[in-house]
Amino acid sequence: MSGFTFTIDGVDVPAQDGQTIMEAADAAGVYIPRLCDHQGLRHQGGCRVCTVKAAGRSFSACTQPATPGLQVENETPHINKLRRDLVEMLFHEGNHLCPICEASGNCELQAMAYRLDMTAPTKFPYLEPSRALDASHPDIALDTNRCISCGRCIRASQDIDRKGIFGYVGRGIRRRVAVDGADLAHTDAQVTDHAISDDVCPVGCIIRKRVGFATPIGERKFDQGLIGHEIEERGDD
Amino acid sequence: MTEEPRKVRIATASLAGCFGCHMAILDIDERLIELMKLVEIDRSPLTDIKRFHGRCDIGIIEGGCCNEENVEVLRDFRRHCDVLVAIGQCAIMGGLPAMRNAIMHSDEPLRECLEEAYISGRYIRNTTHDIPNDPALPLLLDKVYPVSEVVEVDYQIPGCAPTGDVIFETLTRLLAGRLPGFEREHIKFD
CATH class of the missing domain: 3.10.20.740 (Ubiquitin-like (UB roll))
Incomplete structure (x- = not known):
């Protein structure tokens, strides 16, 4: 090479x-x-x-x-402005209520907003979609209000778990991540799947039940440092 | 004898909020003593003054607008305050009360919301089976609006609630005449 x-x-x-x-x-x-x-x-x-x-x-x-x-x-200021607009639009497209979200502090969308200096999402109208909560599975819940359609769970389930539990449905702004079944309980999803592990879903959409607030707000992943700081510290060595 | 400089006048209000942001204002702790040498508080739940006594320099708003009284108070603040600061997630984007917005897609959304809250909810014990409708209650809005959708806002300070430090920094910098923003590490949405 x-x-x-x-x-x-x-x-x-x-x-x-x-x-x-x-x-x-x-x-x-x-x-x-x-x-x-x-x-x-x-x-x-x-x-x-x-x-x-x-x-x-x-x-x-x-x-x-x-x-x-x-x-x-x-x-550059120009590129970071573009990135901030993208992140801001994601906040407006779903229902992202940080104060009630159990992923707050571990959420990459929120952390990206911090990093890109997004103090208040106000420029765009809130779409406030009406989306379902799927708590059918005994160990896993899906709150699709917070889904940003990144598709990380889809790739993790297909390529690593070899299951294909998640997939995209719809097109354009209506494109959503859906489960392959009537609901999550009717798939072969298990809490031990890589797709369900705590760092694959960047937001609070895939929730593992009964571990929610084990780490209190204020002591979580991105309370320790800005997103990306581990990678940047590699460059300091 | 020289005249003492005029104190900066501050007013505060809690709209559709939980008063947590006002609690956070008190988290300024002993620095309040220094601060109060520079400011005086007009209309505010902290002073229990209900009406403006005159024009204010800074208005602080906690919470968004969920009913017509919130809108009335907010417009009154905009009329009376030179600088309007929205503090906390509820003021900025609706916060917890805005959870009701996401169910507002049925034909009678508000009725659906109130029926679940007062009549059909699984854990409700409401012996009269009525939805409160006393004429003294302010009329609910169709949904919860962030402050910036109702009036022009000068600064928005995120947090649930913002820390006492962030609020203190906001006030001291406003008193100094400029609020250039915060260190990224101090801004939190939770």
């Missing part, structure tokens, strides 16, 4: 053939914000929060291969 370098915001980043911009950036300790991409899952390029600019075009950094000499823009 041959190596080469490209730049992100003017800093040299080493890469291998076939690596995406984000994979190379992660290894070099440069954090590119992302929601639908997750360690160990195949890349989707759906949420566009990882949008970067290079050669006058916008790419999703999680799917775009790095190429020698590519000059990538990542942390």
Whole structure:
């Protein structure tokens, strides 16, 4: 495998053939914000929060291969504004009530809002959709009010659990994540599935019952530091 | 003898909120003593004054609008305050009361909500089987509105509730004449 370098915001980043911009950036300790991409899952390029600019075009950094000499823009005010707008629209598209959500503090959508300096979501109208809660399964509940359609559970269930419990239905703004069955109890979902594990769902949609507030609000994952700080600390070594 | 500088006048109100943000104002703790040398509190639940005595410099709003009285109070605040600050998630985006908005998709949404709350809910013990309808009760709105959808808001401070530190910082910076925003680590939605 041959190596080469490209730049992100003017800093040299080493890469291998076939690596995406984000994979190379992660290894070099440069954090590119992302929601639908997750360690160990195949890349989707759906949420566009990882949008970067290079050669006058916008790419999703999680799917775009790095190429020698590519000059990538990542942390610019313009790109972060685009990212903030995307995150803001996600807040307005579903029912994201942080104070009542058991994922608050562990939620990547909320953490991304913090990182991108979104203090109050007000620019767009709230769609306030009416969405169902599926608590049929004895160990798992789904609160689809909080789903951001990132598809991480779909990929985890298909590729890692080899089950295909989740899938997309509908098109455009009506595209939703649905379960393959009348409800979750009528699928072969188990709480031990990777798709159900606590870090696959970035928000509070997939809920494992009876563990909700084991860690109190204020002492959770993103109360310890901004999202992406683990990756950025890699770059400090 | 030189005249003492005029104190900054502050008014506060809790609309469709839980008073948690007002509790958080008290979390300013002993710094309140220094603060009160610079400000005086006009209309507020803290002073129990119900009407404005004059124009205020800063108005602080907790909670969104769930009934017509909330709207009335909020408009009164906008008329009387130079700078209007919405504090807490309820004021900013409706918060917990806005949970009723998501069920507002049936033909008679408000009736459905009230019937479940007062009549058909599984754990309700309501001997009269009535939905409260005393004329003294303010009329409910069709849904819960964030403050910024009803009046122009100058600053929105997130949190449920914002910490005493964030509220103190907001006030001291406003008194100094500028509120450039907060360190990212201090902003929380919960």
